[in-house]
Amino acid sequence: MNVRKTTGYYIVDPEPRQKRASDALTAEAEKRERPIRAMLALAAFISVAAIVLITIMVFREAWPAIKSQGLLNMITGSSWKPTAAKPRFGLLPMIAGSSAVTLLALAIGVPIGLASAVFSAELAPKWAQSAMKRSAGVLAGIPSVVYGFFGLMVVVPAVRLLGGTGMSVLSASLVLSVMILPTIIGVSEAAIRAVPDDYRQASLALGATKWQTIKNVIVPAAKSGIVAAVVLGVGRAIGETMAVILVAGNIPVMPSGLLSAVRTLTVNIALEMGYVRPGTLHYSALFTAAAVLFAFIMAVNLMVRAITRKAR
């Protein structure tokens, strides 16, 4: 029995635990579990191995082009002519293309998605809520090629009425905005539902209308979740290939307006990878495009983590 005296009171330390017969059995069970535990840990490690290998591979294949052209030159170069006599590997047109298409898709998709989330969480009767959930679920599952094909058959001819060939920034953004809707709706709705009911009750008790409550209390309270939703939407839109490749025109020049044809980083890789020879500078330049894309998406992921961690 061990009694310590500290300022003001005594502490009695508990007896060290007596050895029991079951201790040997527990130790043996743990030992028998060791190979199982190791195998499971190995399975878990595969994720880590995969992302590490992908990162290494992308930057390794991109290195020759980066070394020869200089990363800054490639990112700011506005001329992409890989097969010319004096090849140029400027990625700026594609970076601008990806940015333009994504930003416009956000401008269209975020308001509609956020409104749909608010509708589902705050305004809709039960049947409408489940209808919205199902719609978002099905939209999320439709393959990107189908979106691209629909865009080609419906959106492009419609945009053609405004001028040009129809294959444009506008068409790609319209298609992408529908694709990111489920992402935006899903995460925003969760964030809105997570706002404690007390907030609503307090606001209504103070005499605010339901709309005022939503606008001034609930949405600001769900702000970090909504921002996370938008950032996730960005990640989705930037990484999209098949939906864009069929509707954007794919000319590697700086986009000059809503109706001009544009090529994104993803489409650039997909189109040209089919006919490059490995080991050439062109091949490596495509991997540089992939590296830029990859780096951007990793940054986006970090942002989401930072935002959601702040919320907690």
Added chain:
Amino acid sequence: MRDSRKMQEKIAFGVITAMALMTVSALILIIGYVAWKGLPALNWKFIAGTPGDPLETGILPMALNTLYLVLLTLALALPLGILAAIYLKEYSKEGPFVKLVRVATENLAGVPSIVFGLFGLVFFGKLLGLGWSLANGALTASIVVLPTIMRTTEEALASVPRSFREGSLALGATRWQTIKGVVMLPALPGIMAGTMLSIGRVVGETAALMFTLGSSDRAISSVMDSGRTLSMHLYILAHEGLSVEGAFATALVLIALVLVLNLASEALASRAMNKGGR
């Protein structure tokens, strides 16, 4: 004063409802239009035939290829993902290794499909010498769906009440025996829902398969053989403009597949919720 606030509210709610309607109408528009244009082309010759004349593109080989790809991908990804999730949920403490795995999985989930495709091309295709093949495509696709399987399995395991585990351990079972015998069963519907999601992802995947599975229009006959899936077929038809009818019909088949998977997943998810409540 009160009237103007009421007015604002009415307008705001009107706009919000209209936007929500836009979401649903987008879905109805896409499905409806593809169905309208695709149904006429959907005859038995189309489904069961093989592509000969480019204007009479039968999709049986592509459907088979899609099936083979899904099966092989699941065979790779399910054991890996489930075991990994079991480790994360049941065997480990929230230490640095677990954090590393979680960060890696989140990042993996955000990688664009085309980058997966490049990885498959270089790593499985060149380094491991698999070239364009079912093996390459399935390996690549399994990395694509691994985060989804890990996440949904972990959630399914988490929804199993603690009392199940405690009761089993109290009866003297080892941790592995507990997982195998007691925890996995109620987690199964959730795991299956995740599997449906992954199947949907594999079926819809194109960019990751372009340079790994290849695009030959014949049915795959061995693991090292290459051949296109339904999604890839739709892309080729649309891109080269060979057969608009064929494209619409293929798109319709794909949408129908997605709907079926969605319904199955929903049914399983609701079963999971009912079971996990005890």
